[in-house]
Amino acid sequence: MSDKKKRDQGGADIVKGKASPIHGVDLPGGDVIGRPLRKADGLDKATGLALYTDDIQFPDMLHAKILRSPLPHARIKSIDYSEALAMDGVVDVMVGSELPIPYCVIPWTRDETALCTDKVRFIGDGVAAVAAVDEATAIEACKRIKVDYEALKPILTIEAAKQPPEDEAIHVGNRRGNQHKYVDLSFGDLDAGFRHSTSIAHDDYYFHGTTHAPIEPHCAIGKPEPGGQLCIISATQVPHYLQRELARVLGMAQQNIRVIQPALGGAFGGKSEPFDLEFVVAHLARKTGRPVKCLYTREEVFYSHRGRHPMAMNFKVGLDDEGKIQAVRSKIDLDGGAYSSFGLVTTYYAGQLLTGPYDFASYGFTSTRYYTNKPCCGPKRGHGSVQPRFAFECALDEAAAGLGLDPMTVRERNTMPRVATTVNGMRVQSNGFLACLQAARKASGWDEKWGKLPRGRGIGVAGSMYISGTNYPVYPNEMPQSGVTVQLDRSGRALVLCGASDIGQGSDSMFTYIVAEELGIEPGHVRIVSSDTDLTPVDLGAYSSRITFMAGNACIDACRRLRKLLLEAAATALGQSAKRLRLAGGYAVAVDDTAVSLPMQEVFRLAEAENGTLSASGWYNTPLLGGEYRGGTIGSSPAYSFTCHVAEVDIDLETGELRVPKVWVAHDCGRALNPVIVEGQMEGSTYMGAAELMMEDQDFYPADHAAPGLHLGPSLLDYPIPTSSEVPEFEALIIESLDPEGPYGAKEAGEGPLHSTIPAIANAIHDAVGIRLKTLPITAAKIWRALQETH
Amino acid sequence: MLRLPAFDLLEPTSLEEALHLLAEHGGDAMPIAGGTDLLPNMKHELFTPKVLVSLTSIPALRAIEDLGDAWRLGAGCPLGELANHPGLQQSLPALAEALGAVGGPHHRRMGTLGGNLCLDTRCLYYNQTFQWREALGFCLKKDGDVCHVAGGRKCVAAASNDSAPPLLVYDATVEIVGPGGARTLPVREFYHPDGISNTRLEDGELVVALRVAKPSQGTRAAFHKLRRSGAIDFPLLNMAVSLRLDERGTLVALSAAVSALAARPNLVKGLDRFLGQVPDEALVEAIANRCRRGSVPLTNLATDPEWRRAMVPVFIKRLLQRCLDA
Ligand SMILES: Cc1cc2nc3c(=O)[nH]c(=O)nc-3n(C[C@H](O)[C@H](O)[C@H](O)COP(=O)(O)OP(=O)(O)OC[C@H]3O[C@@H](n4cnc5c(N)ncnc54)[C@H](O)[C@@H]3O)c2cc1C
Numbered sequence A: 001m002s003d004k005k006k007r008d009q010g011g012a013d014i015v016k017g018k019a020s021p022i023h024g025v026d027l028p029g030g031d032v033i034g035r036p037l038r039k040a041d042g043l044d045k046a047t048g049l050a051l052y053t054d055d056i057q058f059p060d061m062l063h064a065k066i067l068r069s070p071l072p073h074a075r076i077k078s079i080d081y082s083e084a085l086a087m088d089g090v091v092d093v094m095v096g097s098e099l100p101i102p103y104c105v106i107p108w109t110r111d112e113t114a115l116c117t118d119k120v121r122f123i124g125d126g127v128a129a130v131a132a133v134d135e136a137t138a139i140e141a142c143k144r145i146k147v148d149y150e151a152l153k154p155i156l157t158i159e160a161a162k163q164p165p166e167d168e169a170i171h172v173g174n175r176r177g178n179q180h181k182y183v184d185l186s187f188g189d190l191d192a193g194f195r196h197s198t199s200i201a202h203d204d205y206y207f208h209g210t211t212h213a214p215i216e217p218h219c220a221i222g223k224p225e226p227g228g229q230l231c232i233i234s235a236t237q238v239p240h241y242l243q244r245e246l247a248r249v250l251g252m253a254q255q256n257i258r259v260i261q262p263a264l265g266g267a268f269g270g271k272s273e274p275f276d277l278e279f280v281v282a283h284l285a286r287k288t289g290r291p292v293k294c295l296y297t298r299e300e301v302f303y304s305h306r307g308r309h310p311m312a313m314n315f316k317v318g319l320d321d322e323g324k325i326q327a328v329r330s331k332i333d334l335d336g337g338a339y340s341s342f343g344l345v346t347t348y349y350a351g352q353l354l355t356g357p358y359d360f361a362s363y364g365f366t367s368t369r370y371y372t373n374k375p376c377c378g379p380k381r382g383h384g385s386v387q388p389r390f391a392f393e394c395a396l397d398e399a400a401a402g403l404g405l406d407p408m409t410v411r412e413r414n415t416m417p418r419v420a421t422t423v424n425g426m427r428v429q430s431n432g433f434l435a436c437l438q439a440a441r442k443a444s445g446w447d448e449k450w451g452k453l454p455r456g457r458g459i460g461v462a463g464s465m466y467i468s469g470t471n472y473p474v475y476p477n478e479m480p481q482s483g484v485t486v487q488l489d490r491s492g493r494a495l496v497l498c499g500a501s502d503i504g505q506g507s508d509s510m511f512t513y514i515v516a517e518e519l520g521i522e523p524g525h526v527r528i529v530s531s532d533t534d535l536t537p538v539d540l541g542a543y544s545s546r547i548t549f550m551a552g553n554a555c556i557d558a559c560r561r562l563r564k565l566l567l568e569a570a571a572t573a574l575g576q577s578a579k580r581l582r583l584a585g586g587y588a589v590a591v592d593d594t595a596v597s598l599p600m601q602e603v604f605r606l607a608e609a610e611n612g613t614l615s616a617s618g619w620y621n622t623p624l625l626g627g628e629y630r631g632g633t634i635g636s637s638p639a640y641s642f643t644c645h646v647a648e649v650d651i652d653l654e655t656g657e658l659r660v661p662k663v664w665v666a667h668d669c670g671r672a673l674n675p676v677i678v679e680g681q682m683e684g685s686t687y688m689g690a691a692e693l694m695m696e697d698q699d700f701y702p703a704d705h706a707a708p709g710l711h712l713g714p715s716l717l718d719y720p721i722p723t724s725s726e727v728p729e730f731e732a733l734i735i736e737s738l739d740p741e742g743p744y745g746a747k748e749a750g751e752g753p754l755h756s757t758i759p760a761i762a763n764a765i766h767d768a769v770g771i772r773l774k775t776l777p778i779t780a781a782k783i784w785r786a787l788q789e790t791h
Numbered sequence B: 001m002l003r004l005p006a007f008d009l010l011e012p013t014s015l016e017e018a019l020h021l022l023a024e025h026g027g028d029a030m031p032i033a034g035g036t037d038l039l040p041n042m043k044h045e046l047f048t049p050k051v052l053v054s055l056t057s058i059p060a061l062r063a064i065e066d067l068g069d070a071w072r073l074g075a076g077c078p079l080g081e082l083a084n085h086p087g088l089q090q091s092l093p094a095l096a097e098a099l100g101a102v103g104g105p106h107h108r109r110m111g112t113l114g115g116n117l118c119l120d121t122r123c124l125y126y127n128q129t130f131q132w133r134e135a136l137g138f139c140l141k142k143d144g145d146v147c148h149v150a151g152g153r154k155c156v157a158a159a160s161n162d163s164a165p166p167l168l169v170y171d172a173t174v175e176i177v178g179p180g181g182a183r184t185l186p187v188r189e190f191y192h193p194d195g196i197s198n199t200r201l202e203d204g205e206l207v208v209a210l211r212v213a214k215p216s217q218g219t220r221a222a223f224h225k226l227r228r229s230g231a232i233d234f235p236l237l238n239m240a241v242s243l244r245l246d247e248r249g250t251l252v253a254l255s256a257a258v259s260a261l262a263a264r265p266n267l268v269k270g271l272d273r274f275l276g277q278v279p280d281e282a283l284v285e286a287i288a289n290r291c292r293r294g295s296v297p298l299t300n301l302a303t304d305p306e307w308r309r310a311m312v313p314v315f316i317k318r319l320l321q322r323c324l325d326a
């Protein structure tokens, strides 16, 4: 198929490579998996031993700073950097024309350059960069660069983006003006579905912009290496994609670029594509022949963004007499910001990921993404589906109210079967949603509370489903999505090599547990080398909640090959059959006689003597998945997680102040490889979701303001994230449905448990005060105004 | 990370030495106590002093003195120490509460009473980086000549220090030393309504201490702060109430202060008319409405100003009720 045709199809029809071996749900011993062990890197991070990118120094290292646009939309007429370059301590200056090749993490929508070449598209867009002996000099030099702009009319809202551009489109040459992507899909007979509905909820909802706010700002170092190679050390969650785009843009062979991701201080999707600073340090390192570091300010983190798309959503949900969902129809407009990022996928996800956990036979969505002159939106924890999930779950409550149905009951009644294919062709092989609902119902005391609490207090429920990885790699290819090499040494240590990115979610720990479980060694004897493109087999990165499922399977695959050799060696030495041996706790032991045992280090030695140096690679690729239609692979995942939230709220009727005293989260993660880490993810997701509802708001001054398009306050003081004093009390209910293809049955836990937080709280607010607030965020002032209006 | 501009740090060990250094360096120098206000402001390039005169090594500023009928609180005392002081909690509860509500634990460990009293006024168009302010267009308070809030020729940035309302209702006095010697100023005269600089301190002057008379027997006082987060957040509105009832339950003393509205913390006027009555619901309502009248929030902070205004009587009522119930 031609590239053009592939592009027209949204890259939909990927020829799949070989599906990988699946080892299924069985646990060899169960000594490690499922135990509340420490995180492999926890102590290092707590004690300051872990090195983050900005901790790393090199002799002769230069510091770079990027000059950013003060205008939201303008043509660059000229840039004069002579004064900056002449400054003492300034070593080099670069501008956009030096690296004009456009990039994007999604190869179909390359519309961004390292620095702006001809025009700027948001306040904060990079225009020029300086490398100097220290950061202070680089900052001062940036101030002395003179840029002559020709201002263009900024486009700041979805509504404005729908009009023909007054001056010019944000991306001149785009066939559809400022429209970036349009998706229209429909399944089943919607008209019939709504005809059979006795209660229809039909309303407009709005989800505002929110950003990731990782504690560690983006940071990158470019370093020339012997042999003309270039090393980029970066706070990224996608070393492999970064390596690919760096090679293209710099015009270098991919194997000459080494990307290393050190310890990472949070990402949440905000570091899952290449950023300007990575190209800047690479280019300046090449130009100057010296290492170059660039560290974003907090303000720059807000500008680099790629956070949640604001979405204007029209949702229509129809229920029949029995409360069964008959039809769901949505129209969604996405405010994409200045560039594409993952926007093509987001546009699909906004519709494609809504077809569970409920079973319905007709569904349609229209999803349209627009460019605006604001920082670019992208993937944030729960990519694409957190926003429509809010609208859908509120609309479901509204429709159920039309029938006088309890929100919990309507959800139970519509839960899809344990094994199912959704209306849009997604294959579901494990589903613990009903168990989630039941657990949350019981733990929360739902039956005693819903509709029965005093005015001002309320309880709400919501459900959701999310992917565990996607079978759509960002660029079409037939190779494994994840590869793991495990190498054993006669000292007794196991070394795991994998390209996967531990961004705090615990993927390095996951490898540790799997290897310890499979090979029967102490977790402390497992070493992990991850996310270094020179040393590790490729893994596509930390996004789409894919690592535990994919790299976990690949790691089991590698371990099983070694396990076989170890069992054989132990069996020979102990004079037992391999079947009668267990590898556990540092020993090979006979199952019926613990006196017959051999330390694993000895087993390693025997196996090495027998087989030569011990090393094995494992890999994972998804089977062929997805619906037979254009876009049918986007959102199709080897497994889906399920979540239910029940939230209680307490509203001050005089002030509108909202408290969420308690949240119950039931989450089907397939199997909890480590329940503490699963709970941590459930907790973090829930807090993040609650904060998006209550306080976070990535917003910009409007067209009629003195500074249209300027961020309202790019700092952690103006953009509040919750402290320990606002977060709700929290109860985690882990549900294990054992997915037949997951590693020991595991699915994901890092993103799913965010989704239903928001509608559960919104529904609880409705229970508390009878008001349906459809525009986020729900601040005290907003509740107060709504209460005034209903008086 | 934002960088701190370069400066020289001088660390005098006596008040005389500090005054001398401030005089010597004139406009190039600023005093610094905990630095929790000044250093972030320097990172935003709102102040660019070449010399910082640190007050942390001056023992005279660190004392909490019980003078019998009054407290004398050294300007250099950390907020946390004051907030957790059992004597103060008992005798000046509204002040202890207010200081305990400043920022987070780290700010209260470093931040001082003097620094809080002299906190620079705040505005959503002002407490931003240089690049941000440049993109907006500089304003009156710093580098420019327009006001983005009021449009006029006057800066209305908000007094945002939590100590002001309680110090006003307790009618505290500021002890000041400077090149011209020592003087005192009641807190109610310490501030003026100019957002560019809202204190009446002269160049080279330092706050040495606050003197707060111990309230007469039976006085009750309370503080409340409206904010978005439960911690590490400046006030959207803060207020304090103090009152006293005689043995028959008649109101014999009443004062209220509301701040974080504009540049000058507002001691509510005209409350005397409510004295001599036995407080009931109607009286509480009337007092609250009186407080609302003088409180007109502006768009200087990032929140709905109408809501902020409507919250004044709500919280004044609650504070009065707390005092009456105590
Ligand atoms: C994230 C954050 C949140 C915050 N939240 C709050 C809050 O909720 N409420 C609040 O009130 N404050 C808050 N603050 C501000 C600050 O922490 C406190 O006001 C603190 O009390 C300031 O004291 P300091 O000693 O650190 O002052 P500094 O920063 O040292 O000084 C502040 C100003 O006062 C001057 N100064 C200091 N001491 C004297 C003196 N003895 N004589 C004359 N001038 C003096 C300095 O020159 C400077 O101009 C917050 C700050 C941050 C960074």
Ligand code: SF4
Residues within 6 Å of the ligand: B122, B123, B124, B125, B126, B139, B140, B141, B142, B146, B147, B148, B149, B150, B154, B155, B156, B157, B195, B300
């Ligand atoms: S009130 Fe006006 S002049 Fe004062 S800081 Fe704000 S914008 Fe500037």
